[in-house]
Amino acid sequence: MNLRPTQSDSASSPPESRYNLGESDCPIPVPRPFTVALAGTPNCGKTTLFNRISHLRHKVANYPGATVEKRSAIVRLGGREMEIVDLPGIYSLGTESQDELVTREFCLRQRPDLILAVLDATNLERGLYLLLQWLELGFPVLAALNLWDEAQALGLRIRVERLSQLLGVHIIPTVARTGEGLGALLKALEEAARNPAVPAFHLPLEPPVEDEVARLVPLLEQRDGSANRYPLDWVALKLLEGDSALAGELRVGGEADDLLAREIEAGANRLRALYGQPPAILLSARRHEYARDLVRQVVAVVPRRGPTRSDRIDRLLVSTWFGLPFFLVVTYLVFEFAFTVGRAPMAWIEAGVGALSAALMSMLPPGVLRSLIVDGVVGGVGGVIVFLPNILLLFIAMAILEDSGYMARGAAIMDRLMSRVGLHGKSFIPMMIGFGCNVPAIMAARTLENRRDRLITMLVLPMMSCGARLPVYVLFISAFFTRGAPVLFSIYLLGIFMAVISALVLRRIVFRGGRTPFVLELPPYRLPTLRSVLLHAWDHAWMYLKKAGTVILLLSVVVWFLSTYPRPPKTSDVRGPAALRYTVAGTVGSLIEPVLRPIGLGDWKVGVALVSGFAAKEVVVASFATLYNVGEAAERSSALRDALRRDPLWTPLSAYALMVFVLLYIPCLPAMVMLRRESGSRKWVALEIAYTTTLAYTVALIVYQGGKLLGWG
Amino acid sequence: MNRALAALEEHFAMTFVAEGIADTREHRAILRAFCNADSPHLTLEELLDRVRAQGVETKPDTARSVMARLCEYGLAREVRTDDGQILYEHLHLDQHHDHLICTRCKRVMNFHDERLEELKEVVATNRHFHPLRHRLEIYGLCDRCLPAGGIVRTLLDVAAGERVRVVSAGGGRRFSQRLADLGLVPNSEIQVINNTGPIIVALGNSRVALGRGVAAKIVVR
Ligand SMILES: Nc1nc2c(ncn2[C@@H]2O[C@H](COP(=O)(O)OP(=O)(O)O)[C@@H](O)[C@H]2O)c(=O)[nH]1
Numbered sequence A: 001m002n003l004r005p006t007q008s009d010s011a012s013s014p015p016e017s018r019y020n021l022g023e024s025d026c027p028i029p030v031p032r033p034f035t036v037a038l039a040g041t042p043n044c045g046k047t048t049l050f051n052r053i054s055h056l057r058h059k060v061a062n063y064p065g066a067t068v069e070k071r072s073a074i075v076r077l078g079g080r081e082m083e084i085v086d087l088p089g090i091y092s093l094g095t096e097s098q099d100e101l102v103t104r105e106f107c108l109r110q111r112p113d114l115i116l117a118v119l120d121a122t123n124l125e126r127g128l129y130l131l132l133q134w135l136e137l138g139f140p141v142l143a144a145l146n147l148w149d150e151a152q153a154l155g156l157r158i159r160v161e162r163l164s165q166l167l168g169v170h171i172i173p174t175v176a177r178t179g180e181g182l183g184a185l186l187k188a189l190e191e192a193a194r195n196p197a198v199p200a201f202h203l204p205l206e207p208p209v210e211d212e213v214a215r216l217v218p219l220l221e222q223r224d225g226s227a228n229r230y231p232l233d234w235v236a237l238k239l240l241e242g243d244s245a246l247a248g249e250l251r252v253g254g255e256a257d258d259l260l261a262r263e264i265e266a267g268a269n270r271l272r273a274l275y276g277q278p279p280a281i282l283l284s285a286r287r288h289e290y291a292r293d294l295v296r297q298v299v300a301v302v303p304r305r306g307p308t309r310s311d312r313i314d315r316l317l318v319s320t321w322f323g324l325p326f327f328l329v330v331t332y333l334v335f336e337f338a339f340t341v342g343r344a345p346m347a348w349i350e351a352g353v354g355a356l357s358a359a360l361m362s363m364l365p366p367g368v369l370r371s372l373i374v375d376g377v378v379g380g381v382g383g384v385i386v387f388l389p390n391i392l393l394l395f396i397a398m399a400i401l402e403d404s405g406y407m408a409r410g411a412a413i414m415d416r417l418m419s420r421v422g423l424h425g426k427s428f429i430p431m432m433i434g435f436g437c438n439v440p441a442i443m444a445a446r447t448l449e450n451r452r453d454r455l456i457t458m459l460v461l462p463m464m465s466c467g468a469r470l471p472v473y474v475l476f477i478s479a480f481f482t483r484g485a486p487v488l489f490s491i492y493l494l495g496i497f498m499a500v501i502s503a504l505v506l507r508r509i510v511f512r513g514g515r516t517p518f519v520l521e522l523p524p525y526r527l528p529t530l531r532s533v534l535l536h537a538w539d540h541a542w543m544y545l546k547k548a549g550t551v552i553l554l555l556s557v558v559v560w561f562l563s564t565y566p567r568p569p570k571t572s573d574v575r576g577p578a579a580l581r582y583t584v585a586g587t588v589g590s591l592i593e594p595v596l597r598p599i600g601l602g603d604w605k606v607g608v609a610l611v612s613g614f615a616a617k618e619v620v621v622a623s624f625a626t627l628y629n630v631g632e633a634a635e636r637s638s639a640l641r642d643a644l645r646r647d648p649l650w651t652p653l654s655a656y657a658l659m660v661f662v663l664l665y666i667p668c669l670p671a672m673v674m675l676r677r678e679s680g681s682r683k684w685v686a687l688e689i690a691y692t693t694t695l696a697y698t699v700a701l702i703v704y705q706g707g708k709l710l711g712w713g
Numbered sequence B: 001m002n003r004a005l006a007a008l009e010e011h012f013a014m015t016f017v018a019e020g021i022a023d024t025r026e027h028r029a030i031l032r033a034f035c036n037a038d039s040p041h042l043t044l045e046e047l048l049d050r051v052r053a054q055g056v057e058t059k060p061d062t063a064r065s066v067m068a069r070l071c072e073y074g075l076a077r078e079v080r081t082d083d084g085q086i087l088y089e090h091l092h093l094d095q096h097h098d099h100l101i102c103t104r105c106k107r108v109m110n111f112h113d114e115r116l117e118e119l120k121e122v123v124a125t126n127r128h129f130h131p132l133r134h135r136l137e138i139y140g141l142c143d144r145c146l147p148a149g150g151i152v153r154t155l156l157d158v159a160a161g162e163r164v165r166v167v168s169a170g171g172g173r174r175f176s177q178r179l180a181d182l183g184l185v186p187n188s189e190i191q192v193i194n195n196t197g198p199i200i201v202a203l204g205n206s207r208v209a210l211g212r213g214v215a216a217k218i219v220v221r
């Protein structure tokens, strides 16, 4: 079936008539909108451009399942629906790293109707290197020459017209950051959608390589249709390069005696013998050369090549003696910022929630319904929303680090340390993201190329204290400690320390073997824009709010029910908090209570809160809010702190033990679901749950008992 | 040869277009003249004569630039004779010579030494062996790869600010592919920006951070 809706019957030979698209994987014959894939190297401004374009969106969607990291938006352009897809950056189609495979798979399998190639104008050669690969594949391409302003500032004069002619591709200079050139780009998109032209392109190759390709093509023709999705000489070339993903897809070498597989190997060996290099490197060099030739043709003035401002900054910030200390200071400031600046807005929200529950108290008649709404819903959800400012600030700080380009430096600086403890420099970015939320962090571990490195990173990453744990700390720190930031920082450091220990243990026991070497491109330092920082932070804050509106709301009600029913028998005259003993929560909590006693948390309420926290750690706060407000409904929800202070269970030491436990015990449910997906096995999830719980208990025990010995209890 | 020649012509046609050279007929004539030549060495004059024999006019400069391209692609070699004349030599045409092969930069140097040829004959006849053909290849490091002190330099040894050329970027298959995609292929020019802590190199306008372990595997000159 042909999935392309309208343009397939247009007069000018459309691209799909060139190759047999008959065997598409998709079983549902829905007409889909014209799909445009934004593809380019990392950091060339794809996402910025995407946000610019999707500003006209009526719908922004996250793909489900394995493809969350792609974002797409439907826009209407020239009376036509278009789906714009933002993809992770890639350097080459020949990639084998996990995150980049997403892009490759999307483009090869779904075959977007148009590739919107985003080129970094300050680094044209690299962008063209990738663009050539789309052309080799016979895709229709439109190019945005982005970062045009930076190229101008560097003194690069690029003859866009000429480049356009040489490639046969329409190229529009853009500045995604300001929106300059966007109008022209949209017009070109519209035009391309009406009339998608495939530029004729053939990568010039040395005769011996051409000969090998020519030898393979007839063999490919003889095979069943699977290879016909792509131009056969492209397939032949890729197979010679040793593209294992493609070989897998086409099931080359699937049978024991595969003539094609043997021919490929023989051909690759001949080329290796002739050139003294593997074909993949040879062709990579050839493509670079071709791209460089193009650049020479069109870049009028080669800029001065001394050290740039970024280089001078790097000589300081990445150097051995200054790099690490500076980095640690920056990280500390991030937390200080999130904690201190967040105090005022937090008070406003608290006051608002308090006012709301007071109003509800006076409006509603006393009874079960009022208790449900005020204690369950407002108390639970309100107790979580209060922390929105902290979360928002933390994400703003992270977005600034990311957008400025410092995060990549952090990875480079940390590589030496990380490699000592069995991690990888690139583990650093997922771990940093882990401070925000573990779920995307586990996903971000895909940038690690080696499976062992990836698994270790994913398993220790939940010890990075995510934003959802912050509410718990903030609640207890503000209730029991006078100086907040040092205590908070110590908790985060403890998390890092435990992650390090765990990584060492995992590397020694479970995953022996070498590490992959560290290579990472560094973007130039840039001033983050307000717009992108806020967008970034808002995305996460919105996720948090949605969680508060759904999971947390639901769980608050559940906790309320469990802590309300069954009621004490009518005959007894038990009233107030004592009545809780009879409820389900009371029973469950009492069961756990003895276990928690050695770590200073011997109260059934703590048991209930911790169990409920498995769904999402913010729920711990919501549960405490619900549990402490039961029977004292007249209290305002903001008074949870006072309620805690009044409870003799809590001392600074037991509060600290609780924080330690919350930091380390079972990562939340969504994170475990993600771990299951990304690790591909339940085994790792089981290991993770068992390990973290044991660790949490042990460390909390050491903290509490040790503290008591030292007389802090 | 004919298929190869046809493919070669095609290849050059594309390169010429990319280079912005309008008429390719002239260039093809030059290409054909060189590839079909009977002698292994051609002077520029001889080459121009053969082009004219095909009924195509060409200027020496054009011929020179086409030959420069062919040399770049490893199909021809420029030989400067002692009197300063330039000869274009076919690579791998069947005239006997022996090879010195640099295992690092893959450079091949030809040599022919009569004494060695005689010695080979002597060795064979003494053993009642009748030689039909022979080949001698000497593997090692060329003068560019083994500088005066005899030290092999890796990126680790390069000071900040210095500009060097990549000789080889080692490591596993996947890994050298990744380096290649970033542009770290043999013969690419790079500049070291930072050499304390992680190594930062500049490739054109982009910057790549490399762990010290990686840098140790990148041989430069
Ligand atoms: N000066 C300038 N900066 C840009 C432009 N486009 C994007 N950026 C910045 O480049 C960085 C990377 O952009 P991003 O969209 O995340 O790149 P992606 O990795 O390709 O998605 C961000 O800091 C952007 O603000 C541009 O046209 N001009």
Ligand SMILES: [Mg+2]
Pocket (backbone or CB within 6 Å): A046, A047, A048, A087, A088, A089
């Ligand atoms: Mg992006």
Ligand SMILES: [Zn+2]
Pocket (backbone or CB within 6 Å): B092, B097, B099, B110
């Ligand atoms: Zn030879």
Ligand SMILES: [Zn+2]
Pocket (backbone or CB within 6 Å): B102, B103, B104, B105, B106, B107, B141, B142, B143, B144, B145, B146
């Ligand atoms: Zn050499």
